[in-house]
Amino acid sequence: MPVTTERAAGAGRNGGPQPRQLIVTVYGLYAREDHGWLSVSSVVRLLADLGVDEPAVRSSISRLKRRDVLRSSSRDGVAGYALAPATVEILREGDIRIFDRRRAGSGEGWLLVVFSVPESERDKRHTLRTQLTRLGFGTAAPGVWIAPEHLYDETVEALGRLGLDRYADVFKAHHLAFGDLTSEVGRWWDLDGLQRRYAEFLACYRPVWRCWSRRRTTPPVAAFVDYVRVLTAWRRLPYLDPGLPLDLLPQGWNGVAAGELFAALHDRLRDPAHDRARTLINR
Numbered sequence: 001m002p003v004t005t006e007r008a009a010g011a012g013r014n015g016g017p018q019p020r021q022l023i024v025t026v027y028g029l030y031a032r033e034d035h036g037w038l039s040v041s042s043v044v045r046l047l048a049d050l051g052v053d054e055p056a057v058r059s060s061i062s063r064l065k066r067r068d069v070l071r072s073s074s075r076d077g078v079a080g081y082a083l084a085p086a087t088v089e090i091l092r093e094g095d096i097r098i099f100d101r102r103r104a105g106s107g108e109g110w111l112l113v114v115f116s117v118p119e120s121e122r123d124k125r126h127t128l129r130t131q132l133t134r135l136g137f138g139t140a141a142p143g144v145w146i147a148p149e150h151l152y153d154e155t156v157e158a159l160g161r162l163g164l165d166r167y168a169d170v171f172k173a174h175h176l177a178f179g180d181l182t183s184e185v186g187r188w189w190d191l192d193g194l195q196r197r198y199a200e201f202l203a204c205y206r207p208v209w210r211c212w213s214r215r216r217t218t219p220p221v222a223a224f225v226d227y228v229r230v231l232t233a234w235r236r237l238p239y240l241d242p243g244l245p246l247d248l249l250p251q252g253w254n255g256v257a258a259g260e261l262f263a264a265l266h267d268r269l270r271d272p273a274h275d276r277a278r279t280l281i282n283r
Contacts, residue, residue: 017232019052020060024069025232027083028091030277036083037073038281043081045280049225089161093154098235099266101259103243104148110175111152113137113145113159115168128164136242138188146188147242185248194240195250198258201237205230205261212268220276226265227273234262 017025026046031038038046040061047057061081064070070081083091113132117125135155137145147155149172159165175181185191208226212218241255249255 017229018060019047019056020064021232022047022050022052022228023057023060023064025228025235026277027070027087028094029228029231030274030281031083032088032091034281036088037075037080039075039078039080041078042281042283045283046277049221049276049280050228051225093158094235096154097238098231101238101243102150104150104245106245106247108245109149110173111147111149111155112140112171112173113147113155113168114171115143115145117167121167124164124167127162128159128167131158131162131164134239136239138185138242140184140188148244151242182248185244186250189242189244191250194237195254197237197240198254201233201258202254202261204233205265209261209265212265218268218272220272220279223269223272224276227269230262230265230269234258 023043026043027036027038030046040058043061044054044057048054052060061070065072065081068084069087071084073080073082115125115128117128132145132155135147135151135158137147137151137155140146152170152172156165156170159168159170208230212226237255237258246253246256
């Protein structure tokens with residue numbers, strides 16, 4: 001087994017991605033080529049490459065089904081699971097955030113979401129807060145959430161899809177006076193926590209990249225294992241980091257280095273990983 005695979009797999013065992021997270025990554029990467037569907041046997045084979053045994057795969061699929069992430073669906077008498085419609089939309093949004101993420105420039109505007117939810121609909125308040133957090137918003141004040149302006153389309157689409165738009169007003173704004181914006185950004189977002197997450201990603205996957213950068217070939221099995229694991233580890237980070245301007249972030253912001261590392265691994269591993277996945281799916 002290549003050194004890269006051992007390192008990535010070890011990271012998974014020590015608090016790394018859980019089987020259900022790996023399954024979601026695999027579905028996001030490869031199932032959408034088949035209308036969001038994979039046979040159970042294909043998922044078992046794919047996860048076996050990642051060191052997950054069949055009972056754990058089936059148990060994780062059951063959990064994802066209960067959460068309506070996956071739905072049971074047979075094709076030509078073959079048992080399998082398809083992505084739920086809401087999951088397809090989440091993955092589509094994620095493609096932009098993960099693979100084509102943008103960083104705001106100095107002087108660009110802000111997006112404000114102001115919401116009010118009746119006490120009788122407290123569940124909607126929780127859902128709204130959860131969704132805004134997932135989109136990368138920070139909390140400027142109770143009921144006032146803020147993000148870089150470039151998240152406008154993503155925000156309006158998500159709130160409308162979830163039926164939350166009737167509780168919220170969305171504004172574009174500029175900071176004009178009073179207060180130090182750099183200090184405010186540190187209050188609105190947990191930048192220290194995000195720095196730690198980026199540092200963990202770098203510590204785990206820099207050795208993986210060093211191993212790959214020394215290799216002349218890219219074996220599909222090893223590429224598949226490392227690519228699925230690095231994407232699973234990475235895909236949450238672009239949601240926590242909405243792409244704040246660099247001049248408002250702490251010096252030495254390691255989100256830049258982490259993004260460059262992910263891009264390098266993505267470029268090196270994506271195609272051979274895809275070849276391995278299609279071999280297992282079509283078997």
